[in-house]
Amino acid sequence: MIKYNYFPGCTLKSTAVELEKSALKVSPKLGFELVELPRWHCCGTVAHLSSDNKMHSLGAVRTMIRVQETGDLKVVTLCSICYNTLLRVNERFNTDEDFRTAVVEFMDEEEEYRGEVETVHYLQVIDEIGFDKVKDAVIRPLKNLKVAPYYGCLLLRPRQFSIDGNPEAPSIMENLVDALGAEVIDNPYKIECCGAFETVHNPDQVAGMIYNIVEGARKNGADTIITSCPLCHFNLDYRQKILEKVKPNYEPMPILYFTELMELAMIEEKPAWRRHHIDPKPIIEKAFGEN
Amino acid sequence: MEVEIKEPSVELRDKIIEISGEDYHRCYQCGECTSGCPAAGEMDIVPNQVNMLLQSGDFERVLESKTIWLCVACFQCATRCPRGVDLSKINEALRQIKIRKNMDLFNIWEVASTGEFPAVALVASFRKFTA
Structure with a gap:
């Protein structure tokens, strides 16, 4: 079985634990195994955009040094934010001489980073393996489910870091949903921002933004939305609680990680997900043909 | 919106351009950034107006706006800008100018x-x- 270095990042060990667990469960079904990096650091969460700030990029560089130390320069992430941050910091390391020199000198206790780590997202790994293989691994085609993929920002932008060749109209997740036997539902808001970390001090605005995303999917008939980002998931899932309070007769929609959808199609046992704010039970029952 | 042409503070202008690495003078006001911005509806100055006010030297109005705190850098504006201006970086620079004076x-x-x-x-x- 192929083994890949795996960088979880902070949130996959807490609120997004289900994203990690389901990914680890389904990987062997597709012929690969994720091996968690030793002593990894937080990636810094967001790539710092100031040309004169170096400090906020150190976590990402340290993590990439951990990758380099394994002897295998490829690393897989599940979190969209980690994916984007590692790539951006690596690009800066390779193009900004001043940054590179300062970082290398500052980290003189570490093995010198060479700027060669290749960060890939789990969805790209699946894409490379091929959706026919995904189809072969399905034991329970999700034929009763209508699923709307949601990409958000950081899997697609900036353009040079997009997981999909067409960042304005991506199709990787659509191909995945199709291979799992579910019906693909298009959502005009699938590449719009969910409001991200604005959720901490400005929850009402985020509720307004995710309303557009959820309703966009609902109008086209979706039962659920899938995402790969722990922050998008938190906003789409938890911020519907605000909509339940302010919108009369609002019907909350369960939000799944894309790996949870894979778990429904590939794993024998019924999942016991505990970190969802909107109960995913109706989706699980539909997948198992119980309603 | 009414725009007052002001004598720009050279120091502030250079700081914005240095921190962001972006030159807002390149903007020709097509409005692509604003049409793609998912937070524009909440903003007191919409994205293309940020560039316009900066070009006209009214830094104060931009620095005191809600806008710079509503941008979470989703890069939609940057991706669609035909002039290659990354407004998310400009907003970051404007926030940094405030934050570095401890104005959280x-x-x-x-x-x-x-x-x-x-x-x-x-x-x-x-x-x-x-x-």
């Missing part, structure tokens, strides 16, 4: 106690909006 957007202790947030939300929010 909020008190982190008060905000963090308002709910249980994913680690990624807290770290990102504090890094973007506080010193």
Whole structure:
């Protein structure tokens, strides 16, 4: 079985634990195994955009040094934010001489980073393996489910870091949903921002933004939305609680990680997900043909 | 909107361009950024107006706007800009100019106690909006 270095990042060990667990469960079904990096650091969460700030990029560089130390320069992430941050910091390391020199000198206790780590997202790994293989691994085609993929920002932008060749109209997740036997539902808001970390001090605005995303999917008939980002998931899932309070007769929609959808199609046992704010039970029952 | 042409503070102008690495003078006001911005509806100055006000030297109005705190850098504007201006970087520079004078957007202790947030939300929010 192929083994890949795996960088979880902070949130996959807490609120997004289900994203990690389901990914680890389904990987062997597709012929690969994720091996968690030793002593990894937080990636810094967001790539710092100031040309004169170096400090906020150190976590990402340290993590990439951990990758380099394994002897295998490829690393897989599940979190969209980690994916984007590692790539951006690596690009800066390779193009900004001043940054590179300062970082290398500052980290003189570490093995010198060479700027060669290749960060890939789990969805790209699946894409490379091929959706026919995904189809072969399905034991329970999700034929009763209508699923709307949601990409958000950081899997697609900036353009040079997009997981999909067409960042304005991506199709990787659509191909995945199709291979799992579910019906693909298009959502005009699938590449719009969910409001991200604005959720901490400005929850009402985020509720307004995710309303557009959820309703966009609902109008086209979706039962659920899938995402790969722990922050998008938190906003789409938890911020519907605000909509339940302010919108009369609002019907909350369960939000799944894309790996949870894979778990429904590939794993024998019924999942016991505990970190969802909107109960995913109706989706699980539909997948198992119980309603 | 009414725009007053002001003598720009050269120091501030250079600072914005240096921190962001972006030159807002390149903007020719096509409005692509605003049409793609998912937060534009909440903004007091919409994205293309940020560039327009900067070009006309009215830095104060932009620095005091809600807009710079509503941008979470989703890069939609940057991706669609035909002039290659990355407004998310300009907004970051404008926030940094405030934050580096210790003008945090909020008190982190008060905000963090308002709910249980994913680690990624807290770290990102504090890094973007506080010193």
